[in-house]
Amino acid sequence: MALFYVARYPGPDAAAAAGPEGAEAGAHGRARALLERLQSRARERQQQREPAQTEAAASTEPATRRRRRPRRRRRVNDAEPGSPEAPQGKRRKADGEDAGAESNEEAPGEPSAGSSEEAPGEPSAGSSEEAPGERSTSASAEAAPDGPALEEAAGPLVPGLVLGGFGKRKAPKVQPFLPRWLAEPNCVRRNVTEDLVPIEDIPDVHPDLQKQLRAHGISSYFPVQAAVIPALLESAACGFLVGRGGYRPSDLCVSAPTGSGKTLAFVIPVVQALLSRVVCHIRALVVLPTKELAQQVSKVFNIYTDATPLRVSLVTGQKSLAKEQESLVQKTTCCPQMPLQKLLFSATLTQNPEKLQQLGLHQPRLFSTGLAHRGLEDTDGDGDSGKYAFPVGLTHHYVPCSLSSKPLVVLHLVLEMGFSRVLCFTNSRENSHRLFLLVQAFGGVDVAEFSSRYGPGQRRMILKQFEQGKIQLLISTDATARGIDVQGVELVVNYDAPQYLRTYVHRVGRTARAGKTGQAFTLLLKVQERRFLRMLTEAGAPELQRHELSSKLLQPLVPRYEEALSQLEESVKEERKQRAA
Numbered sequence: 124m125a126l127f128y129v130a131r132y133p134g135p136d137a138a139a140a141a142g143p144e145g146a147e148a149g150a151h152g153r154a155r156a157l158l159e160r161l162q163s164r165a166r167e168r169q170q171q172r173e174p175a176q177t178e179a180a181a182s183t184e185p186a187t188r189r190r191r192r193p194r195r196r197r198r199v200n201d202a203e204p205g206s207p208e209a210p211q212g213k214r215r216k217a218d219g220e221d222a223g224a225e226s227n228e229e230a231p232g233e234p235s236a237g238s239s240e241e242a243p244g245e246p247s248a249g250s251s252e253e254a255p256g257e258r259s260t261s262a263s264a265e266a267a268p269d270g271p272a273l274e275e276a277a278g279p280l281v282p283g284l285v286l287g288g289f290g291k292r293k294a295p296k297v298q299p300f301l302p303r304w305l306a307e308p309n310c311v312r313r314n315v316t317e318d319l320v321p322i323e324d325i326p327d328v329h330p331d332l333q334k335q336l337r338a339h340g341i342s343s344y345f346p347v348q349a350a351v352i353p354a355l356l357e358s359a360a361c362g363f364l365v366g367r368g369g370y371r372p373s374d375l376c377v378s379a380p381t382g383s384g385k386t387l388a389f390v391i392p393v394v395q396a397l398l399s400r401v402v403c404h405i406r407a408l409v410v411l412p413t414k415e416l417a418q419q420v421s422k423v424f425n426i427y428t429d430a431t432p433l434r435v436s437l438v439t440g441q442k443s444l445a446k447e448q449e450s451l452v453q454k455t456t457c458c459p460q461m462p463l464q465k466l467l468f469s470a471t472l473t474q475n476p477e478k479l480q481q482l483g484l485h486q487p488r489l490f491s492t493g494l495a496h497r498g499l500e501d502t503d504g505d506g507d508s509g510k511y512a513f514p515v516g517l518t519h520h521y522v523p524c525s526l527s528s529k530p531l532v533v534l535h536l537v538l539e540m541g542f543s544r545v546l547c548f549t550n551s552r553e554n555s556h557r558l559f560l561l562v563q564a565f566g567g568v569d570v571a572e573f574s575s576r577y578g579p580g581q582r583r584m585i586l587k588q589f590e591q592g593k594i595q596l597l598i599s600t601d602a603t604a605r606g607i608d609v610q611g612v613e614l615v616v617n618y619d620a621p622q623y624l625r626t627y628v629h630r631v632g633r634t635a636r637a638g639k640t641g642q643a644f645t646l647l648l649k650v651q652e653r654r655f656l657r658m659l660t661e662a663g664a665p666e667l668q669r670h671e672l673s674s675k676l677l678q679p680l681v682p683r684y685e686e687a688l689s690q691l692e693e694s695v696k697e698e699r700k701q702r703a704a
């Protein structure tokens with residue numbers, strides 16, 4: 124309070140001029156006398172403490188400058204009172220410890236030594252530039268023995284800094300970057316008809332496995348197999364799951380087109396790595412997206428483990444959990460031990476480093492036919508530098524059409540263009556079912572549907588019949604989109620346009636497998652055309668050929684189609700009745 128008052132004191136001349144002008148002038152005079160008394164006492168105390176320093180300072184520097192120096196330092200150091208980073212001495216003052224000691228030297232209500240150096244009449248730096256309550260810290264700064272040295276260092280200090288900090292530094296901007304293993308993958312050629320590697324060129328593969336391969340008509344490795352099998356065998360050379368030098372082997376990611384032989388690329392090395400094992404354990408776990416694919420891969424494992432003591436179990440949730448557990452316990456004795464070597468195989472492997480990081484891969488290595496990674500050149504020279512690689516023998520088309528003409532287009536493709544094995548995808552099992560009923564009602568086509576409407580046994584039977592050529596047109600949901608390897612699929616029809624690029628890649632990948640040729644037709648409504656084509660272009664997919672089907676071309680099918688439509692309505696009503704009953 125006293126400081127506040129003094130700070131606003133207008134000066135001795137003003138007080139004299141005021142003369143007998145009432146109580147206010149008297150109060151000013153008393154205040155000034157009190158201030159002068161306090162100032163002189165403070166000066167005495169100061170001289171007692173540091174006589175030499177005070178003398179020198181008084182003779183060389185103006186009072187205002189002497190005052191400002193400690194105040195600046197105080198303000199900087201006291202920016203975060205009590206913060207853990209603040210120097211210890213300052214913190215104690217902010218906590219009131221030193222401030223209390225200081226005030227003991229003064230009478231209650233007396234101004235601090237800081238104010239005592241203020242020239243009368245001169246606006247107090249304390250009052251004009253400081254908030255009330257900063258008093259004690261100001262005093263403490265003045266009392267610091269190493270004032271000038273600290274002042275130099277303290278100038279541009281950042282709040283909370285203990286040492287250094289001679290200038291404010293801008294926080295460096297973090298740039299996103301691709302990890303090296305993603306940016307520089309092991310390049311794999313993707314032409315499975317040209318870049319074959321004869322089996323005998325990779326002698327590390329066990330002779331029994333080579334024999335099995337030959338027995339199943341395989342005389343050469345596809346490029347992805349030629350690249351991945353030796354790499355995995357090398358990591359298993361010192362024992363299963365022990366890499367070179369006894370260290371844990373790297374995890375592996377493999378990105379290669381659909382139908383390029385990824386299954387054998389892991390089946391062969393995994394079987395070989397386990398051949399020497401005597402104790403029965405679950406040593407390898409293969410996780411697949413659908414039951415049908417799990418069955419398919421399990422079949423391949425069975426072929427190559429047939430003449431070995433190794434056993435393969437299939438867990439698809441088709442039997443009860445107890446039974447599936449029992450089958451595992453009978454064949455094995457315990458769960459795999461950590462650490463596992465992770466192997467990831469996909470035609471649409473994510474290139475998002477954050478997502479890959481979530482998988483917790485250990486020093487991963489990438490084998491890729493994709494050219495999206497920086498620094499890669501188009502090794503095949505076909506200009507396909509998209510996000511995902513497509514099979515070389517695949518041709519992409521799209522057919523602009525209306526909603527009502529879609530079934531006619533499918534019928535035209537099957538009947539008029541002479542494809543014998545067609546896989547047609549819809550976006551829901553309801554759509555699949557309706558299209559199936561419609562084509563069935565139209566007649567003349569061996570048609571079947573594949574969706575969750577059917578049980579696992581029926582689904583297996585349908586796939587078998589399709590493979591045997593007993594079904595000309597299989598209408599399916601995305602249940603068959605991933606990994607299903609049916610020989611001889613000539614045409615894939617996207618009756619409903621897929622929403623995502625990945626879905627497109629997997630669907631069309633059911634044809635043009637293992638170096639064969641195939642065609643993919645996507646039916647697009649006018650409203651879908653722009654978005655869909657842009658999605659594929661942005662992903663760098665090969666250009667889709669526009670395939671216009673004029674109404675003239677479809678006209679001959681229309682009379683039968685209209686009959687089929689009315690039959691469809693009756694079938695749907697009948698089904699509803701049955702469901703309600």
Ligand SMILES: Nc1ncnc2c1ncn2[C@@H]1O[C@H](COP(=O)(O)OP(=O)(O)OP(=O)(O)O)[C@@H](O)[C@H]1O
Nearest residue numbers: 341343344345381382383384385386470606608637
């Ligand atoms: N070296 C080979 N020689 C001849 N045929 C092979 C060879 N390797 C694999 N195949 C055959 O190629 C077909 C496709 O193989 P596979 O199913 O492993 O492909 P994929 O890359 O896993 O495809 P997707 O990504 O669709 O799952 C299979 O029929 C398989 O038998």
